[in-house]
Amino acid sequence: MTQRTVYVNGDYVAEQDAKVSVFDRGFLLADGVYEVSSVLDGKLIDFPGHMQRLKRSAGALEMALPWDEAALLTIHRELIRRNALEEGMVYLQLTRGSAGDRDFDYPGADTTPTLVLFTQAKALVYSxxxxxxxxxxxxxxxxxxxxxxxxxxxxxxxxxxxxxxxxxxxxxxxxxxxxxxxxxxxxxxxxxxxxxxxxxxxxxxxxxxxxxxxxxxxxxxxxxxxxxxxxxxxxxxxxxxxxxxxxxxxxxxxxxxxxxxxxxxxxxxxxxxxxxxxxxxxxxxxx
Known part of the structure; x- marks a missing residue:
């Protein structure tokens, strides 16, 4: 089985090597948001709409989103290319990151958010x-x-x-x-x-x-x-x-x-x- 390449905090890595902190708030508190963009013929469907909703979701949770739409588009396209994805989805998950321990309070503004993306092949048109x-x-x-x-x-x-x-x-x-x-x-x-x-x-x-x-x-x-x-x-x-x-x-x-x-x-x-x-x-x- 071919291993996927996934994106984790700035790096493209084999899926078995993808890691985030055990103290990540997405893992501990479900303190995160996500988006799913569909792919047809190796290209993205409705991408601007998904990024607008991502920005809205993050804003509603007072969560930092230090990547603009152009940067996120580049990551999506690179994952599609590396995984030779013709039809399916790209999942993006953004969490508030890890402050190094478990706490209900939001961490300080200097805490780096966690950004993870991965692809999933799926028949969409002829399902x-x-x-x-x-x-x-x-x-x-x-x-x-x-x-x-x-x-x-x-x-x-x-x-x-x-x-x-x-x-x-x-x-x-x-x-x-x-x-x-x-x-x-x-x-x-x-x-x-x-x-x-x-x-x-x-x-x-x-x-x-x-x-x-x-x-x-x-x-x-x-x-x-x-x-x-x-x-x-x-x-x-x-x-x-x-x-x-x-x-x-x-x-x-x-x-x-x-x-x-x-x-x-x-x-x-x-x-x-x-x-x-x-x-x-x-x-x-x-x-």
């Missing part, structure tokens, strides 16, 4: 889930209240995904006060029987998805009526279509929620149309 759709199971949304910050504290989403798989589903949708917030690692959408495309409005309750924003623009260009609002599980189960969006899955149809078929139980026409349009648009704007 099975993209063509066949996925089944989701609902789980209570027990995450913290600032879900709009893309932090590395992903234990509960992992638990929700495992609970969904135990129930025979592929992924989970998280529910709070009877309303769908989002998927465990994606934004949730539905198409009503009247042909209205619905996704939850931006707030502290959901992550402002970069793919979500692009799909909203594509929907507008296709003259689809869109409403940004919360919806219930029952409403979604009676919808004409449902799907999720994320950088790592593009537009993926949802064919069942808690074993209730959506529509005829197959990917719907609008979901397929939006997925195809997203791939075309992404290839047009890669860098």
């Amino acid at each position: 099975r889930s993209g063509s066949k759709g996925i089944r989701v199971a609902t789980q209570p949304d027990w995450r913290w209240a600032r879900r709009d910050i893309k932090t590395v504290q992903l234990l509960y989403p992992a638990m929700a995904k495992m609970a969904a798989k135990a129930a025979g589903a592929d992924d989970s949708w998280l529910v709070e006060s009877g309303l769908v917030t989002e998927g465990a690692s994606n934004n949730a959408w539905m198409l009503t029987q009247e042909g209205v495309l619905v996704t939850r409005e931006l707030s502290h309750s959901i992550l402002p998805g970069i793919t979500r924003a692009v799909v909203l623009k594509i929907a507008e260009s296709l003259s689809l009526r869109v409403e940004e609002r919360a919806f219930s599980v029952v409403e979604a189960q009676s919808a004409k279509e449902c799907f999720v969006t994320s950088a790592s899955s593009f537009v993926t149809p949802v064919i069942a929620i808690d074993d209730v078929k959506i529509g005829d139980g197959y990917p719907g026409e609008v979901s397929r149309q939006l997925r195809e349009a997203y791939i075309v648009e992404s290839r047009r704007r890669v860098i």
Whole structure:
């Protein structure tokens, strides 16, 4: 198996040689943020949007980000080159670093942040889930209240995904006060029987998805009526279509929620149309 090259604090190293301090706050306190940029044909999708969100997440946590977008782009491109990545993702993780011991207080301004990046090869365009759709199971949304910050504290989403798989589903949708917030690692959408495309409005309750924003623009260009609002599980189960969006899955149809078929139980026409349009648009704007 070919070993990946990863980036750790200024160095490109073999993955087995990558190390950070045991006192790193990302490890001890989940004091970090991350981004995932997709790669098609060896080039990056929606990179400026991901870097803008990274800057927003770091700012919300008062975390230093001493690399500008150009420097981060150079690192991304070099990792793609070194790993000969044609299709997949580049993960970036930024933590507050290590002050040499464990403490709840933020370390001083002279503490150097930790920056780690690695690649992951994955079929994006011709994925099975993209063509066949996925089944989701609902789980209570027990995450913290600032879900709009893309932090590395992903234990509960992992638990929700495992609970969904135990129930025979592929992924989970998280529910709070009877309303769908989002998927465990994606934004949730539905198409009503009247042909209205619905996704939850931006707030502290959901992550402002970069793919979500692009799909909203594509929907507008296709003259689809869109409403940004919360919806219930029952409403979604009676919808004409449902799907999720994320950088790592593009537009993926949802064919069942808690074993209730959506529509005829197959990917719907609008979901397929939006997925195809997203791939075309992404290839047009890669860098």
